[in-house]
Amino acid sequence: MLRIILISLLQLLLLNTGTSQVPIPTPAQLAWAGAEFGVIFHYDLHVFDGQPYNQAKNRITPVADYNIFNPTQLDTDQWILAAKNAGATFAILTVTHETGFALYQSDFNPYSLKALKWRDGKGDILRDFIQSCNKFGLLPAIYIGIRWNSFMGIHDFYVDGNAPISKNRQAYYNTYCENITRELVTKYGKFFFIWFDGGAHGPEQGGADLLPIISANQPDAIFYHNLQRADVRWGGSESGTVPYPCWSTFAYPSWSQYADAKNDFKAIKHGQENGAYFMPAMADAPLRGYKGRHEWFWEPGDEAHIFPVARLMDMYEKSIGRNATLIIGLTPDASGLLPQPDVDTLKAFGDLLKATYSTPVFSFSSDQKEIELPLPKGRKFDKIVIAEDQSRGQRVRAFSLQVQQRGKWITIAAGSSIGNKFIKKLDAPISGQRIRLLIPKSENGHLIKAVTLY
Amino acid sequence: MLRIILISLLQLLLLNTGTSQVPIPTPAQLAWAGAEFGVIFHYDLHVFDGQPYNQAKNRITPVADYNIFNPTQLDTDQWILAAKNAGATFAILTVTHETGFALYQSDFNPYSLKALKWRDGKGDILRDFIQSCNKFGLLPAIYIGIRWNSFMGIHDFYVDGNAPISKNRQAYYNTYCENITRELVTKYGKFFFIWFDGGAHGPEQGGADLLPIISANQPDAIFYHNLQRADVRWGGSESGTVPYPCWSTFAYPSWSQYADAKNDFKAIKHGQENGAYFMPAMADAPLRGYKGRHEWFWEPGDEAHIFPVARLMDMYEKSIGRNATLIIGLTPDASGLLPQPDVDTLKAFGDLLKATYSTPVFSFSSDQKEIELPLPKGRKFDKIVIAEDQSRGQRVRAFSLQVQQRGKWITIAAGSSIGNKFIKKLDAPISGQRIRLLIPKSENGHLIKAVTLY
Numbered sequence: 011m012l013r014i015i016l017i018s019l020l021q022l023l024l025l026n027t028g029t030s031q032v033p034i035p036t037p038a039q040l041a042w043a044g045a046e047f048g049v050i051f052h053y054d055l056h057v058f059d060g061q062p063y064n065q066a067k068n069r070i071t072p073v074a075d076y077n078i079f080n081p082t083q084l085d086t087d088q089w090i091l092a093a094k095n096a097g098a099t100f101a102i103l104t105v106t107h108e109t110g111f112a113l114y115q116s117d118f119n120p121y122s123l124k125a126l127k128w129r130d131g132k133g134d135i136l137r138d139f140i141q142s143c144n145k146f147g148l149l150p151a152i153y154i155g156i157r158w159n160s161f162m163g164i165h166d167f168y169v170d171g172n173a174p175i176s177k178n179r180q181a182y183y184n185t186y187c188e189n190i191t192r193e194l195v196t197k198y199g200k201f202f203f204i205w206f207d208g209g210a211h212g213p214e215q216g217g218a219d220l221l222p223i224i225s226a227n228q229p230d231a232i233f234y235h236n237l238q239r240a241d242v243r244w245g246g247s248e249s250g251t252v253p254y255p256c257w258s259t260f261a262y263p264s265w266s267q268y269a270d271a272k273n274d275f276k277a278i279k280h281g282q283e284n285g286a287y288f289m290p291a292m293a294d295a296p297l298r299g300y301k302g303r304h305e306w307f308w309e310p311g312d313e314a315h316i317f318p319v320a321r322l323m324d325m326y327e328k329s330i331g332r333n334a335t336l337i338i339g340l341t342p343d344a345s346g347l348l349p350q351p352d353v354d355t356l357k358a359f360g361d362l363l364k365a366t367y368s369t370p371v372f373s374f375s376s377d378q379k380e381i382e383l384p385l386p387k388g389r390k391f392d393k394i395v396i397a398e399d400q401s402r403g404q405r406v407r408a409f410s411l412q413v414q415q416r417g418k419w420i421t422i423a424a425g426s427s428i429g430n431k432f433i434k435k436l437d438a439p440i441s442g443q444r445i446r447l448l449i450p451k452s453e454n455g456h457l458i459k460a461v462t463l464y
Numbered sequence: 465m466l467r468i469i470l471i472s473l474l475q476l477l478l479l480n481t482g483t484s485q486v487p488i489p490t491p492a493q494l495a496w497a498g499a500e501f502g503v504i505f506h507y508d509l510h511v512f513d514g515q516p517y518n519q520a521k522n523r524i525t526p527v528a529d530y531n532i533f534n535p536t537q538l539d540t541d542q543w544i545l546a547a548k549n550a551g552a553t554f555a556i557l558t559v560t561h562e563t564g565f566a567l568y569q570s571d572f573n574p575y576s577l578k579a580l581k582w583r584d585g586k587g588d589i590l591r592d593f594i595q596s597c598n599k600f601g602l603l604p605a606i607y608i609g610i611r612w613n614s615f616m617g618i619h620d621f622y623v624d625g626n627a628p629i630s631k632n633r634q635a636y637y638n639t640y641c642e643n644i645t646r647e648l649v650t651k652y653g654k655f656f657f658i659w660f661d662g663g664a665h666g667p668e669q670g671g672a673d674l675l676p677i678i679s680a681n682q683p684d685a686i687f688y689h690n691l692q693r694a695d696v697r698w699g700g701s702e703s704g705t706v707p708y709p710c711w712s713t714f715a716y717p718s719w720s721q722y723a724d725a726k727n728d729f730k731a732i733k734h735g736q737e738n739g740a741y742f743m744p745a746m747a748d749a750p751l752r753g754y755k756g757r758h759e760w761f762w763e764p765g766d767e768a769h770i771f772p773v774a775r776l777m778d779m780y781e782k783s784i785g786r787n788a789t790l791i792i793g794l795t796p797d798a799s800g801l802l803p804q805p806d807v808d809t810l811k812a813f814g815d816l817l818k819a820t821y822s823t824p825v826f827s828f829s830s831d832q833k834e835i836e837l838p839l840p841k842g843r844k845f846d847k848i849v850i851a852e853d854q855s856r857g858q859r860v861r862a863f864s865l866q867v868q869q870r871g872k873w874i875t876i877a878a879g880s881s882i883g884n885k886f887i888k889k890l891d892a893p894i895s896g897q898r899i900r901l902l903i904p905k906s907e908n909g910h911l912i913k914a915v916t917l918y
Contacts, residue, residue: 070629072636075643077571117531120579127571131578131585163617163625163633171617171625175524179617182526189529 032403032453033259033288039241040401042203042232043258043290043430047326047336048100049093050153050294052306053135054107055079058344063307069108069158070165076111076121080128084346086135090142092348093340096356097363100149100202102337103139105194107207110159114198118189121161140198149202151232152194156187156218157208167211180216187218195227203232209266210236234292240264242335243289246275248304250295250336251328255427257281258333258404260289283426284453288403290429293329296339297352308341313351322359323366331395331433333404366393366464372445373462377455382446385413390439391463396447398428399457407451411461413442428458486857486907487713487742493695494855496657496686497712497744497884501780501790502554503547504607504748506760507589508561509533512798517761523562523612524619530565530575534582538800540589544596546802547794550810551817554603554656556791557593559648561661564613568652572643575615594652603656605686606648610641610672611662621665634670641672649681657686663720664690688746694718696789697743700729702758704749704790705782709881711735712787712858714743737880738907742857744883747783750793751806762795767805776813777820785849785887787858820847820918826899827916831909836900839867844893845917850901852882853911861905865915867896882912 035043056068058078093101106112112122114136123133136152143150157167162183169180191210195201204224211217214237224233232241243265245252261282262268269278281291295317298305303315317325322338329336340356343349371391374383398406410424420442423434447461489497510522512532547555560566566576568590577587590606597604611621616637623634645664649655658678665671668691678687686695697719699706715736716722723732735745749771752759757769771779776792783790794810796802825845828837852860864878874896877888901915 070627071632074636074639075572076574117581118529120530120574120576122574122579124578124585125574125576160629160632163623163629165627165629169617169625170627170630171623173524173619173624175614175617175619176624178525178614182528185528 032405033286034403035258035288035290035400036241038230038232039288039290042242043333043335043400045099045149045202045335046330046430047096047098047338048102048151048203049096049098050102050104050337050339051089051139051342052104052107052339053113053342054104054307055109055111057308057342060310062309063305065108069160072160073109073111076125077127079111079126081342081344081346084133084135084138084342086138086142087145088353089340089342089348090139090146090148092353092356094146094148095353096338096360098148098338100151101139101143102151102153102203102205103136104153104155105136106159106190107153107155108158108160110155110161110164112190114194116190117193118186136194136198150199151201151203151205153205153207154191154194155207156210159183167208167215167217184216184218188220188223191218191220191223192227195224195231201228201231203234204228205234206236212236212238235264235266237264237267240266240289243278243281243291244269245291245293245329245334246279247293248295248299250293250299250325250338252291252293252332252334253279254332255280255283255425256291256332256334256429257283257285257427258288258290258400258429259283259285260287261285263287265289283407291334292337293325293334294337294339295325296341297355298339298341305341306339308343308349313349316351316355319355319358319362322355323362326363327433327435330431333427333429333431367395369464371463373460374445375458375460376447377457379450380446380448382444385442385445388441390441392436392439393464394423394432394434394436395460395462395464396423396428396432397430397459397462398432399459400429402457403453404429405452405454405456406449406458407453408449410448410450412446412448413440414444414446415440415442419446486859487740488857489712489742489744489854490695492684492686493742493744496696497787497789497854499553499603499656499789500784500884501550501552501792502556502605502657503550503552504556504558504791504793505543505593505796506558506561506793507567507796508558508761509563509565511762511796514764516763517759519562523614526614527563527565530579531581533565533580535796535798535800538587538589538592538796540592540596541599542807543794543796543802544593544600544602546807546810548600548602549807550792550814552602552792554605555593555597556605556607556657556659557590558607558609559590560613560644561607561609562612562614564609564615564618566644568648570644571647572640590652604653605655605657605659607659607661608645608648609661610664613637621662621669621671638670638672642674642677645672645674645677646681649678649685655682655685657688658682659688660690666690666692689718689720691718691721694720694743697732697735697745698723699745699747699783699788700733701747702749702753704747704753704779704792706745706747706786706788707733708786709734709737709879710745710786710788710883711737711739711881712742712744712854712883713737713739714741715739717741719743737861745788746791747779747788748791748793749779750795751809752793752795759795760793762797762803767803770805770809773809773812773816776809777816780817781887781889784885787881787883787885821849823918825917827914828899828901829912829914830901830903831911833904834900834902836898839896839899842895844895846890846893847918848877848886848888848890849914849916849918850877850882850886851884851913851916852886853913854884856911857907858883859906859908859910860903860912861907862903864902864904866900866902867894868898868900869894869896873900
């Protein structure tokens with residue numbers, strides 16, 4: 011054992027000397043990949059309109075009376091506790107979505123909670139949200155929508171029309187985007203993750219200059235994303251899953267201009283082995299996405315479309331279990347609460363996760379090309395979780411895990427990418443005499459934090 | 465005297481029987497014409513920008529940061545007292561002007577005092593303004609600007625662009641105009657005068673349907689104006705004067721479509737003798753309109769451009785003295801007060817008005833074609849004010865006032881229109897033995913409330 015530790019230390023020293031060509035994550039990227047499971051709360055004016063949500067229509071049709079926004083029972087503790095019970099480690103709030111309405115006390119966006127009768131214009135859902143995150147130990151994050159704004163008439167980042175008034179409004183809107191971004195990132199403490207949906211168009215696209223504001227004020231936040239930089243990438247679907255392999259790395263410093271829809275987003279789904287940029291994938295899906303629905307916002311009568319727990323487990327294994335971070339969309343209703351069926355499903359999912367992945371049969375770590383250990387006698391398992399230490403980058407390129415049964419080695423898991431986690435479910439529980447992990451290929455060494463059998 | 469009264473009563477009965485073809489004012493129009501002198505306070509975001517006001521630029525260029533609006537010493541009592549000291553009987557506030565920013569607690573316009581840090585978002589300048597009007601006995605009135613809105617990108621009533629988002633925004637904007645009008649006319653009590661600058665474009669022009677909202681909720685207010693209805697008309701200049709004659713009547717139920725700029729607005733300047741619609745004229749001018757300036761909004765360093773009192777007296781005589789209602793524009797500054805030089809000028813003007821028109825040498829009334837009376841011996845006068853009772857319409861078509869001096873009758877004033885007031889200044893003070901008023905032509909009788917000599 012001492013020999014192994016010494017070699018490990020030597021290997022870490024080698025990794026530190028810069029001999030590696032593997033891209034190294036920032037501490038924020040490492041934390042984000044390791045956070046594994048988060049939630050996003052979508053909330054906006056049209057939740058209160060009593061109509062089915064129609065994104066194509068809603069994003070270009072202003073809400074006639076914003077005072078429909080009146081969540082009399084709003085309780086972000088209830089939201090965040092539900093997320094915590096599911097196992098989420100971070101939570102995102104849509105501080106502005108496609109109406110342009112802001113869920114906080116903005117000094118630059120009058121179309122915000124200040125305008126409402128609700129809470130006498132003093133409500134601040136973002137502030138409440140952050141307090142609830144702190145209370146329950148989740149990391150707070152924000153989604154800023156600037157691509158669409160039905161109130162201000164912003165269509166895919168731009169003001170329609172060519173008259174001087176429209177050109178002036180575009181300039182005003184860009185400054186406005188900078189102002190709201192600045193106030194968000196300076197007045198509410200640290201955010202784990204700052205998500206610009208559809209990207210934060212930069213000046214080279216006729217948009218605002220947002221990245222410097224994030225860099226200067228939230229250097230530790232995950233920035234997602236513009237053409238210059240994306241700390242993480244979209245996983246190419248809203249199915250809550252990614253295909254295998256899903257590398258932590260990508261060929262370019264950002265992804266949206268290389269996200270090829272015609273090729274089924276394969277480049278961003280898989281990432282790129284030996285890509286020059288650390289950029290782990292996100293797999294997102296709304297909780298209400300079952301049986302032909304796909305709802306990021308609450309609508310009445312959609313309870314039958316909550317994913318069953320088994321589907322959520324499947325997502326978990328096909329996202330987190332393939333080295334992506336899973337983000338599930340939650341939908342507070344017009345009363346201001348997450349509906350009870352959603353709360354119950356999240357709790358059941360969290361309970362099942364704990365029951366499934368809390369009591370290992372066996373676990374070991376290794377930084378060797380090959381390690382072989384005895385298995386506890388007669389103990390059966392049917393789930394394998396392999397976790398790679400990515401603090402010095404994703405390094406494993408090929409692995410296989412084998413079990414010795416009656417003198418013969420049987421491969422029970424094999425592949426290329428491990429990353430934060432690789433999860434494999436076996437068809438049936440097995441046991442064995444010995445186990446060995448082979449890493450025939452890695453970039454300048456590797457460290458498997460844990461192989462865990464359940 | 466009894467004979468005169470009896471005849472007058474008989475004449476009024478005749479007028480009431482509908483034998484007259486003369487258009488009869490509504491009580492509101494009669495009150496408006498009799499109110500004679502009002503003020504309008506222009507106040508908007510750009511007062512706080514430290515830049516010279518440039519209307520063409522400001523109306524199409526949104527203000528970058530609306531929190532520049534911070535009138536720390538705002539005191540509408542000071543505004544209204546200054547107006548009262550000048551002799552104003554009503555006061556108008558620009559509740560929205562061309563930025564679209566609202567000076568009240570709007571439930572439909574988020575771009576309003578609710579959005580501000582000032583007074584913690586609870587300021588309501590319109591409410592304060594009305595309270596001050598009530599305190600000092602002026603009638604409150606509002607100016608609603610919907611033609612331009614730099615914040616919302618409204619250019620001459622319309623949204624620029626042809627994309628679906630722009631068409632939806634036009635529909636939204638029209639509904640918005642109806643909503644803000646409705647809240648203004650239902651939440652703040654009665655208004656004397658409701659002024660839509662540039663008009664309240666109706667549905668036939670692709671605009672909002674505002675007139676029914678005014679009619680239903682403020683039946684006693686002066687409506688100004690749309691294509692269907694104008695209770696009063698613009699006097700065709702912003703000089704604070706109208707030419708003579710300036711009839712109380714007009715040929716059409718509204719004026720803007722007949723205001724011929726190429727013909728120097730002569731039709732609306734003069735009105736129309738025997739016009740079928742009672743529609744008295746308004747003569748407006750900014751107080752800061754002297755020596756090449758014409759400023760409806762406060763700007764620093766404009767004190768030298770305050771009209772001297774003598775010019776204001778001239779305006780008074782060429783507007784009120786020609787049967788128009790005078791409206792002077794006042795400009796509260798960025799501190800929230802009307803500047804002291806303006807306050808001082810208004811006080812001096814009011815004092816001069818009182819000194820000039822408070823102590824008559826002689827006065828009489830008449831409903832006769834001819835009346836002759838002795839003058840007080842040796843008393844000199846140089847100003848003549850003739851006031852017609854317009855409650856049954858403007859009826860006099862020709863008049864002359866003559867003084868007998870050493871046995872000879874000398875005409876000292878003559879003309880066609882009298883209306884609310886006719887004022888004549890003589891070149892030098894005169895006296896005489898007798899005076900007579902001749903009304904050779906009137907429509908079905910007339911009543912001269914007073915001929916007063918000063």
